[in-house]
Amino acid sequence: MSSKRQMKRGKNQSLYKYLPETWIDFSVRGKERKQYIAKVVRWNSEKLDEINVKRLIRTVNELVRSFENQCQTHGAIKPTVGFGTELTKDNCYVLTPKASDEERGIVAQISPLTFYCKSCHKVYQFSSEEEYQKHKYCTNPECHQSELAQFRQIYFCKCGYATDRHNPRCPEHGYQYVKWDGNYNFICYRCNKTIPMQVKCPICGEILRPKVALDPAQFFVFSLSLIDLIDEKLENFISETSYGTYITFAYWLELINKEELDEIIRNGIVSDPDIYQKEYDRMYKEMLPLGATVAAQAAKIAADKICGNRFNDIVNDLRTKVFSTKSDMSSMAERILEYEMVTRLDDVSDLDSAINVARLLNTNANPKQYAQIAKRFGINSARVCDRIPFVSCSYGYTRVETEWKEGVQLHALKEEEHGRKNIYATKLNTEGVLFEFDRKKIIQWLLINEFISADAAPNLDSEEEIKIWFLNNIKPHLIRSFTTIDEAESLETYYIYRLIHSLSHLLIRAAADIGGLGKDSLAEYIFPGIPAVLIYCQNSQGFNLGSLFNTFEAYFDKWINKAYASAQRCIFDPICIERQKACTGCLFVNEVSCQHFNKDLDRALVIGHVDRKTQRKTTGFWEE
Numbered sequence: 368m369s370s371k372r373q374m375k376r377g378k379n380q381s382l383y384k385y386l387p388e389t390w391i392d393f394s395v396r397g398k399e400r401k402q403y404i405a406k407v408v409r410w411n412s413e414k415l416d417e418i419n420v421k422r423l424i425r426t427v428n429e430l431v432r433s434f435e436n437q438c439q440t441h442g443a444i445k446p447t448v449g450f451g452t453e454l455t456k457d458n459c460y461v462l463t464p465k466a467s468d469e470e471r472g473i474v475a476q477i478s479p480l481t482f483y484c485k486s487c488h489k490v491y492q493f494s495s496e497e498e499y500q501k502h503k504y505c506t507n508p509e510c511h512q513s514e515l516a517q518f519r520q521i522y523f524c525k526c527g528y529a530t531d532r533h534n535p536r537c538p539e540h541g542y543q544y545v546k547w548d549g550n551y552n553f554i555c556y557r558c559n560k561t562i563p564m565q566v567k568c569p570i571c572g573e574i575l576r577p578k579v580a581l582d583p584a585q586f587f588v589f590s591l592s593l594i595d596l597i598d599e600k601l602e603n604f605i606s607e608t609s610y611g612t613y614i615t616f617a618y619w620l621e622l623i624n625k626e627e628l629d630e631i632i633r634n635g636i637v638s639d640p641d642i643y644q645k646e647y648d649r650m651y652k653e654m655l656p657l658g659a660t661v662a663a664q665a666a667k668i669a670a671d672k673i674c675g676n677r678f679n680d681i682v683n684d685l686r687t688k689v690f691s692t693k694s695d696m697s698s699m700a701e702r703i704l705e706y707e708m709v710t711r712l713d714d715v716s717d718l719d720s721a722i723n724v725a726r727l728l729n730t731n732a733n734p735k736q737y738a739q740i741a742k743r744f745g746i747n748s749a750r751v752c753d754r755i756p757f758v759s760c761s762y763g764y765t766r767v768e769t770e771w772k773e774g775v776q777l778h779a780l781k782e783e784e785h786g787r788k789n790i791y792a793t794k795l796n797t798e799g800v801l802f803e804f805d806r807k808k809i810i811q812w813l814l815i816n817e818f819i820s821a822d823a824a825p826n827l828d829s830e831e832e833i834k835i836w837f838l839n840n841i842k843p844h845l846i847r848s849f850t851t852i853d854e855a856e857s858l859e860t861y862y863i864y865r866l867i868h869s870l871s872h873l874l875i876r877a878a879a880d881i882g883g884l885g886k887d888s889l890a891e892y893i894f895p896g897i898p899a900v901l902i903y904c905q906n907s908q909g910f911n912l913g914s915l916f917n918t919f920e921a922y923f924d925k926w927i928n929k930a931y932a933s934a935q936r937c938i939f940d941p942i943c944i945e946r947q948k949a950c951t952g953c954l955f956v957n958e959v960s961c962q963h964f965n966k967d968l969d970r971a972l973v974i975g976h977v978d979r980k981t982q983r984k985t986t987g988f989w990e991e
Contacts, residue, residue, distance in 0.1 A: 381410075381464055382590065382761050382793055383959045385473045387781040388529070389586035389764075390521060393475055404519050404580045406478035406531065412462035412783060415792050418595050418758050420461050422602050424454050426591060427762045427790060429694075433847055434589075437771040444526050444571055446771055449779030450763070451788065459788040461760070479531035479580070482515035488546040490535040490553060491515060518547075520577035523585045524568040525767035527776040531580075537562060551577060571774055589763040589777060589848065592892060592962070594901075595756040595794065596708040597701060604632050605700045612693075613685045614678065615700040616838060618707075620831050622681050636678055646670040689838050698843040699896045706894050709801060709901065714753035716920060721751075724920040736924050744927055744989055745805040751919040753798045755903060757892075760792035769849040769964065798915045799892070799903030802874065804867060806833045808988075809898065815986050818862045841896040851966045864895050865969045866988055870930075871900040872954045872961070872968060877930035878902060882918035890960040905960070931989055934973045944976055 385391055385407055393405035431450050438446040451458065464473075480493040484505035493499040504512040523529035535545040537555035544557035553562040564577045578585070597605075605611040614636075618628045651666035671677035689696065716724070718737055725734035741749060761780065768775045780789045807827055813819045825836035840859035845852050854861040871891045879886040884904070892901040904915055918926055937943040937953035949955065949968035958964050970976075975987030 381473060382759060382791055383588050385475075386410075386586070386588060386761055386764070386791065388778075390478065390531075390580040391475065392581060393477070403477050403517055404479065404521075405475040408474045408476050409781070409783065410462070410473055410791070411465045412789075412791070413465050415461045415463040415758075415794060418461070418792070418794055419598055419602065420456055421599050422597060423461060423593060423758060423760060423790065423792065424456060424459055425602075426593065427760070428454050430589070430591065430848070431763070431777065433844070434771055434777050437850070444774050444776055446775070447763075447777045447779075448527065449788070454788055454790075458786070459790060460784070461790045461792050462783065463791065463793055477517070479518050479521060479533060481518040481531075481533040481535065483518065483547045484510055484513050485516050486510040486513040488549065490533075490542070490545045490547050492533065492535055492542055519580055520564070521580045521585065522566045522575040522577060523766045524571060524573050524575055525765075525772070525775045526568065526571045526573070527764075527766050527778045528568050528570045529585060529766060530566060532566070533564065533577075534566065535562065573774075584767050587765045587769045587849075588761050589765070590759065590761045590959075591848070592757055592759040592890070594705045594709065594892065595758045596705055601632060601704065602701075605697055605704070608635070610636055610678075610682045612696040612700040613682045613689070615703055616685055616689060616696075617678070617681050619703045620834055623678065627678075631678065636682075643670050646673050688835050691839060691842070692844070695843050696838075699838055699841070702843075702894045702896060706801075706803075706897055706899060709752055709755060709799075710750065712752050712754060715750050716916065717748070717750040718923070721749075721920040721923055725923070728921050730921045732922050733924050740924050740927050742805075744931065745808040746802055746927075747805045748803045749800065749919070749923070751798065751800045751916050753916070754796045755799050755901075757795045757797060757903065757905070758792055759795070759905070760790050762790045770847075771850075795905065797904045798913070799901045800874075800878075800915055800919050801899060801901045802870075803897055803899040804870070806830075806837060806898070809863060809866070810836070812866075812986065812988050813859070813862060816862075818858055837896050837898070841898075843895065846895060846963070848962065849964055849966070860895070861967075862972065863898060864893075865967045866972045867893060867895065867898045867900055868963060869949065869954060869968050869970060869973050870988075871902065872949075872956055873930040873934050873973065874900070874902050874926070875956050875960065876954075877926055877933060878915065878918055880933075881922050881926050881929055882914045884914050884918075887957045887960060889956075891962055893962055934970055934989065937970070944970060945979060948972075 387407050387409055390404055390406050393403045395401040395403060431447055435446045477496045477499065480496065480499055482491045482493070482499065483489065484507065487505065487507050487510050489505060489507055491502065504514055518533060521529060521531045535553040536542055537545055537558065537560055540555055540557045544555050545553050545562065546556055548554050551564045553564060555562065566575050568575055605615065614628065614631050617623045647666045647670040650669040651662045654662035654665040691699065718741060722734040722737050725732050763777050763779050765775055765777050780791060783789055810824055810827060810833060814821065814824055825832040827833065841863065842857045842860045845856055845860050846864060852861045852864060871893060875889045875891060876886060878884060878889060888904055890903055890905040892903060894900065933953070937950065939950050939952045943950045943953060948971050953970055954968045955965045971985050971987065973987050973989050975985055975990035977984050
């Protein structure tokens with residue numbers, strides 16, 4: 368029997384649960400089915416092509432730096448390890464599981480290799496799986512060849528170190544007389560010496576006690592998802608020009624149209640006065656026979672168009688109105704373009720289309736109420752979209768803790784080729800429902816709750832000013848996957864993100880109930896500066912595709928009303944609403960479905976609540 372086993376798993380499942388260096392539940396089939404604990408040794412992989420690799424690697428670098436920046440100072444344990452100075456296309460592969468039947472799969476090895484007799488508890492330490500296969504039964508004659516059972520404990524440390532090696536050795540008598548006491552000690556029955564089950568971490572010196580190998584804390588995957596619609600040219604337009612973000616904002620503010628945006632992306636803005644004058648003089652000379660006045664007007668129009676000067680006033684004006692950091696503006700601009708590109712995909716059905724479909728289907732929904740319900744619940748627009756290209760990836764892991772604390776390390780994934788870092792990724796074309804929330808209603812909600820003052824609010828009669836307010840007050844760099852947003856750093860980001868994140872989870876859970884979807888098959892993609900959320904199907908086999916279209920078109924009213932009703936109560940109330948404000952009974956979803964790992968959720972912001980201790984009233988966004 369081979370010491371290494373190949374396992375076939377769904378690609379998305381592999382990405383989160385079956386990465387190298389993690390312990391997994393492993394089933395061996397044969398005459399008798401056996402359950403073991405195993406460690407993933409490696410993948411059979413190939414490069415993932417036809418994606419924007421540059422953007423994916425850049426985003427991973429930003430997240431790694433964000434993790435590092437949480438640590439002002441550190442001792443011997445650095446906050447990250449294995450990533451090098453920076454990941455690039457030259458030193459990092461983006462890999463995906465092979466689709467080949469010959470090699471596809473995950474290579475795992477039975478681990479730990481420490482076993483014990485169920486009858487007499489004698490302990491056996493094997494050096495390899497092959498050795499275990501030769502000696503699977505207890506050698507004690509009184510046990511009558513009892514089959515050995517595997518220890519299901521390993522040792523792991525917050526610095527990232529982990530081992531399956533137990534040390535059931537008596538200093539005087541070696542391994543021969545060692546038994547397990549059924550708890551957390553080995554005992555030499557020759558001299559009755561107790562041998563604690565513990566090891567010393569060779570990296571940080573911590574004394575480690577045994578923990579269940581399948582404890583989720585032994586491997587926290589760091590992952591991200593991107594809508595793969597922004598190619599390298601568009602990415603360079605945002606990140607490598609001085610005006611890319613402002614032009615994107617100008618489009619978002621409807622100061623320029625889609626054709627003008629595309630023209631600038633294609634040709635750029637030429638602001639050199641000499642080039643502008645040359646174009647002006649050329650056109651003036653051509654048009655002079657029509658008269659000096661006409662020639663001057665035509666020359667200016669042509670030079671402005673060719674050189675882009677007609678956009679300079681817009682860019683310069685926005686420079687005085689948008690005050691975010693460069694990185695936050697780039698992040699916001701990318702999200703705006705992603706959002707707009709999703710809305711312009713070929714197969715899109717908006718709420719008006721859904722109303723017509725629902726009438727044709729003649730379901731028990733009430734399409735007459737679709738628009739009214741959307742307005743009542745602060746949904747500015749909603750549409751279902753097909754063939755959305757998603758790239759999901761895993762780029763590192765921690766153990767014990769999910770965020771930086773003293774001694775915690777974020778580890779890069781194990782290299783498959785020496786000197787080449789790995790990012791494991793999958794690409795999926797899927798469907799999703801895009802909800803854009805009412806910005807004006809959110810500002811009013813912030814004011815009612817006194818989360819912001821009237822002086823800090825924009826002019827609510829100006830959609831442009833409201834959008835600029837969101838550009839200035841939402842801070843993407845504060846929204847980290849494993850860390851709760853610091854309220855003190857940005858009240859606006861804290862409350863708005865918690866609100867739309869909570870709404871997103873309510874919509875995911877309600878969609879699963881209404882459409883018959885598994886909660887694990889749905890995921891979220893949040894656009895905090897819009898603000899909007901995309902609920903999408905992340906099932907790589909695609910058997911659920913079409914369900915979101917049907918849920919949106921045929922049952923939109925029931926979907927939203929179900930989300931509202933489920934927000935009203937939790938099986939763990941009043942403890943939940945009084946303390947945590949969110950839990951498994953009301954808002955939590957599977958961590959692979961949540962961009963923020965079930966952090967920054969608050970049901971009170973949705974339905975309203977009066978704090979028993981302070982008597983402070985929070986008005987809910989969906990409160991009637």
